[in-house]
Every structure is written in C-alpha cells, then in structure tokens.
Amino acid sequence: MGATAEQREQVVSAAIREISHIATLPEITLKIIDLVEDPKSTAQDLNEVISNDPALSSRILKVVNSSFYGLPGQISSINRAIVMLGLNAVKNIAIAASLAKLFRGGDLTPTFSARHLWTHSNLTAAASKMIADTLKLGLGDEAYLGGLIHDLGIMVEMQFDRTSLIEVVQALGPKDDGSPFANMLEVEESIFGADHQDFGHSLCKKWKFPDTFQRVTGYHHRPLELAAENRTITAIVYVADRIAGAIPNTFRLDLDSLEIDPAVMDALKITSEQIADISTRLEEVAASLDTSL
DSSP, X not given: OOOOHHHHHHHHHHHHHHTTTTSSOOHXXXXXXXXXXXXXXXXXXXXXXXXXXXXXXXXXXXHHTSTTTOOSSOOOOHHHHHHHHOHHHHHHHHHHHHHGGGGOOOEEETTEEHHHHHHHHHHHHHHHHHHHHHTTOSOHHHHHHHHHHTTHHHHHHHHHOHHHHHHHHHHHOOOTXXXXXXXXXXXXXXXXXXXXXXXXXXXXXXXXXXXXXXXXHHHTTOGGGSOGGGOHHHHHHHHHHHHHHTSTTSOOTTOSOOOOOHHHHHHHTOOHHHHHHHHHHHXXXXXXXXXXX
C-alpha cells in the first residue's frame, strides 16, 4: 500500500530541510536567473555579473566551445558567448555549472555512480534541445534545462539518506541490458515513502524555479497527467530520457523500458523517424561529451 499524500509530503519536506546546506544555488547563479527573467536586463548586465566570477566564466566558455554548440571558431569572451547563444542559453550553462557540484558524490554502489547520473542528465538535456529544435517549438533553451534537472530528486535522496538509496539501487539490479529488475519509483516509495519526482519537485520549488521546471522534475515519468497546455517541456524530457537511456555506461535504473508511449508521441506530434534521427545524433554527442564542469 502506497504512502498517503500527507505522509509523502512529510517525508519530502523533511528531506529538503535536512539537505538545506546543499539545496541552495550559489548567489551568483540566483542573480543570473533573476537577470534573465527581468525583461529590462541587457546582455551587458549578464556579462558584468558572470565576468566577476572567473571560475564560472571559464566553465561557461568551455561549454560554449564544445562540439555540442558547433560554433565557428573559439569564443574567448563571455560577451561574445552571450551574443552567439543568447541570454537564456548562457543562463542554463551557468545553472549547469552550479548543479554539477551536486553530482560529485562518487560511486554509491557498483551499479550506481553520481557521475553516470550527471552524464545521463547532460545527454537528456542535449536530446531535449534536439527534440524542441526538430519540432520547431522555439523552446530549445527551456527544454535543455528541463532535461538537465529532471533527475535532481535522485541527488536529493543521495544527500538525504545514502543508506536508503543504496537499498533502492541494490533492489533494482540491473539486468545485462542495463534495465532494472523492478520499477524504481515503486521501490523508492516503499523505502523512502516518496519517489525522486516528489523530491525533485520540492527542491525546484525551494529554489523558486519556474513552474515549467517544477513540472519536469515532478512529472517526467507521467507527463500526460499534466494539463495539455502545461505538458510540452515535460513530454519532451520524457522522450529525451528514453533516448538518452540507450547510451551505454550512463544511468537508466529508473527506466524499466526504453519504449516511448505512443500517446506522448502523439501529444508532441513527433514521429518515429525523427526520434531515430535524434538518437543517432545523440550518439555522436555522447562520443565527445565532456561533463567535467
């Protein structure tokens, strides 16, 4: 018998309180988010904030110059990066640079590594952007960040109660193809009293992330439970999660199948041919991916 909504809320609230020392984004990242969401802000405002943090500047330039963006020549200044990619993309890279620190938990068990989860998160982000761009939705930057943060709840579990997460992972397997022996969400609920969607949603709420990203972390395994007008990014991440799950040596314990629900494909109006093309392109990204932010 599953936990009641009240019990689930108590467990999740306790976890977020317990990890408050890590459940906080650096002040500079919060400033960047505020700036980008302020319609009066300019590229120069963003440049000034980022340029005051040399470490963050160098990480952003490293990502901007990676093969994923495919920009001509080397970009050597933050101002140029902002001009080439836009405020939203640079904001997302800054958030990624901050989040990477949460995923430095090392190997939890022989079958689970925070590093593999971070790699999977980056691949899901890349696939999400490809999907949004393929469908010409104009949501590439939002989709990228949604893919990046979708499994944040697992890191909440790891910071909150490593022993229980080890128990979850050990109960899952995995099989030879990387798929789990059991449904991770059900195992999490039996051990924690909530699943990683609940934890991720609550952390994004604490960080005051926009509703779009709260929905992604809270519903990426069940996007069709959202109202049609609110599900696009979450549905994109659902598909991207499964495309990325096919890449070897990354995390997929929460996916007992890589099959994509036809109803989600219909909702997005995406075809099997488009998914196959994105899968091929993602393999190329995976081959050159550098996640050492």
